[in-house]
Structures are given as C-alpha cells and as structure tokens.
Amino acid sequence: MEAAVPLGGRISGPRLAVMLGSWRQGSRQGAADLAAAIELQVLDGQLPLGTRLPAERELADALGASRTLIGAALDRLRENGFVASRRGAGSWVAAPGRRGRGPLAPVGGGSIDFTHASSPAIAGTAAAVDTARGLLTAHLGDHGYQERGLLGLRERIARRYTERGLPTTPAQVMVTNGAHHAFVLVLRMLAGPGDRVLVEQPTYPNALEAIRAAHAIPVPVALDPSGERGWDIAGVDAALRQASPRFAYLVVDFQNPTGLRLDAVGRDRLGTVLSRARTPVVVDETLVELDLEGDPLHGPPPLAAFAGDLAICVGSASKTHWGGLRLGWIRASEDLLGRLVSARYAVDLGSPVFEQLVLTELLDDESALTRRREELRGYRDALAGFVRQHLPDWTFTLPKGGLSLWCRMPEPVSSRLAVAAAGHGVQVAPGSRFGVHGGLERWLRLPFSLPPETMEQAVRRLSTAEASVRGTPESLAAPIA
Helix, strand or coil, X not given: CCCCCCCCCECCHHHHHHHHCCCXXXXXXXXXXXXHHHHHHHHCCCCCCCCECCCHHHHHHHHCCCHHHHHHHHHHHHHCCCEEEECCCEEEECCCCCCCCCCCCCCCCCCEEXXXXXXXXXXXXXXXXXHHHHHHHHHCCCCCCCCCCCHHHHHHHHHHHHXXXXXXXXXXXXXXXXXXXXXXXXXXXXXXXXXXXXXXXXXXXXXXXXXXXXXXXXXEEEECCCCCCCECHHHHHHHHHHHCCCEEEECCCXXXXXXXXXXXXXXXXHHHHHHHHCCCEEEECCCCCCECCCCHHHCCXXXXXHHHHHEEEEEECCCCCCHHHCCEEEECCHHHHHHHHHHHCCCCCCCCHHHHHHHHHHHCCXXXXXXXXXXXXXXXXXXXXXXXXXXXXXXXXXXXXXCEEEEECCCCCHHHHHHHHHHCCEECCEHHHHCCCCCCCCEEEEEXXXXXXXXXXXXXXXXXXXXXXXXXXXXXXXXXX
C-alpha cells in the first residue's frame, strides 16, 4: 500500500543543514554518514514525524553535496523506515522502523537504550497495586477530581520534607503528573514570552525544551564538574543582577547530568543570593532520594530551607519507584500553591486517583527504596569499572548519588559519537543536548540504570564507535537542538 502523505510542517534545506552540523563526506561513506545524522535527529525528536524534507536539489545546495549523495542517503533512510516518499509529493519523516538490513541496523544484537536514566518498577509495585485496588472502592462514589491530590499521599510527602529539615504541611503540597508537569505548571505561572530563566550549564534537556516552548530565554551559569562545589555562586549572583530572570531552575541534589551535590554551606550562600535578589527558584529534587553513599535524611537540608518562601520544590516518583506511575509533586508556600492550583485548571484537573493510591502504599515501604539504592550503588560501580576498562581515556567524578556518570572524552566528538553509536546498537544522548546553546562536545552522559551485563555490552560498543570517529578531520560540533 502506498504511504499516505502526512499533514506535517516543512523544514528548509538551510535549517536542516544547521541541525546536522558537520558530517563527513566522501564517496559511499558520505551517504551513510548523512543518513545516520538525519536518523539521530529523528530519534532525538528534533525532526517530528510528518516533517516534510527539502527537495534533493535544495538539500544538496544547502549541504554543498551532490544530488547523487543526497539520493543515496534518502534511499538508506527509506529502507530503514525513517523516510517515506511519494512521487509528486516529496519525502517526509516516517515512524522509524528496521525493515531493511542496511548499515543503520545495530551491530551485534539489539539496540541498547543508553539515553534514559531510569529504572524498572521498584520491588513491591505489584503488591501495592493489589492493595490499592481494594482501597479504590472508597473513592468510586466521589467525582474523582483531586486538583491538589489525595490527602494521604500529600501527608506522606509533607512528612518526608519535614524529616529532611524543611517543615511542611499537606496544605503546602500538590500532586502532579510527574516532576516535568510540575515544572511546566510553575513555568506557565511565573514566566512568559521573552522572560529570562536562569539555569545551570549543563542541565536537564527537557527543562530547556519547556522553557523554549514557552518562548522564554534560558540564561546559563556554568557548573564546574571537577570543582569542590561545582556551583559558581558568584556567577549566579552576577547573572541575577545583570539578566534579572523571572526565576531560576536548579538541581542541587545529584544534578542531572553531572551528579554533583551542593553542600549545606553552598546552599546557605546560594539561598542568600536568591533571597537578596527576590528571585523565585524552582528546585528539582527528582533524584534526592537516590543517595548512594548515605541516608537521604542525613544529607544537607533542602535548598528551600535557605531560600524561604521564594523556593518551589518539585519531586517525582519516576526515578525512585517507577516512571510508569507518572506522579510527582510541588512543595511551596500555601499562598503560592493556591496560585498554582488556579493556574492548573488551564492544563488539567488533577492526577489519577488509582496511581496515587499505589504510590501512597509504596512510600510506606522504605525498605524497598533502601534495596533500590543498594542495587544502584552496585550498578554505578560496575559502570565505572567498564568505562575505566574499555574507555581508559575517558574521565569522570564518581557521583555519590543519582543515576548517571558524566564522562569527559579526550576529543570533542560527542555528537559525532552519538551518530556512530547508533550504527553499533547503542542510543546515547550527546553532550550538546544538555547545553543551552549546544556545545559540551567533550561530554557524554552514561546512565547506570541497566543490568551490568547490558551496560558492559553498551560500553564495548561505544568503544568501537569511538574508534571510528576519533582522529577524523572534523567532529560534529554543532548542537543537536
């Protein structure tokens, strides 16, 4: 059956050329490189399904390549299901498939997803589901809309904040559909088109995408992964005074992607700087419970304990328990939370009741989370050993918590390596995804949430892929996004 023409937008040749950056040209290998670079943009979500591609002549002119090379690259993409075409209608991005046996197919087995820093469901999830099924009956006679969330779940979340050194009541907690949903709600309330948002560099890519989607402007302050504290608090102070951002977005507990954690002294200084500037701060605490060296209750107090009512904490069960629950929360002052509840009505009317009942049961089982931390500590140490063995030129600081290693490579080839790695059966996120304006080409994030045998296979494949890109005349230094 002939492919239906989608109703997607169109990308111009010059724009696609900018997205692709530098890619090696030369005889038949040039077509393979171009196809792999376009595939990476599709897998990375930068070329959405249905996007119409430029005509071969337009793309050839934009890339300075021959039409023969462009046609060969498109043929490879069509063979693997990434592009569909129809005579007279052109070509467009299709749902990725592996129907062909072309060079884009993974080498040596199935593809390994090294892009997601997340774990399978925590032990006890099925039992919690069974318990929640019995508890659901009591809620079936209600309308089911809980804009703030179930009281029992909010009580448990509030108690955890209090135990960590930030006195909190259930009235200061709102349950959301994940931490990212929580961040978007706050973003919609605090910032608008043209407003500035202070962020760390590097930082969580989906937060950057949300800021850009709101037509706000991310203002980066660089982190030093090798520094004693990592955070340039003097730089934050200067950015607050010079850029006047509407708010700051910070991850001070096992920062994604660096794994850094700001100590209590640094939090005191940072809270003072933010309070003096009267700048609200969204503190992403998604990874705070994944302390692999100690008890989360004995770590530094939340940044909100130093920044006061200007701080808005967002948390999630996705990294600690299971992403499939799609539940998170906001902790803020009662006044600010009331404004957020009102703003929420424009987005949704509350989180699912059944999933909240499940999470309430899971939060009562601290032993399961303790076992998860022990497992992840072993995974972290295993991945560190694999990198040292198979990629000895790479360096990293072993994080004390979180879910990933932030590795520095000897050459700036992160984006090019991501392209090559896909051909060797490993999906990785290039360092440029974590930067406001791209860059970070010497860096790559490697999660340690997969079983050790899978991680070792992934690192072996990365080693092979790296050997194919090191020493080439040019590296793919342009940002992915």
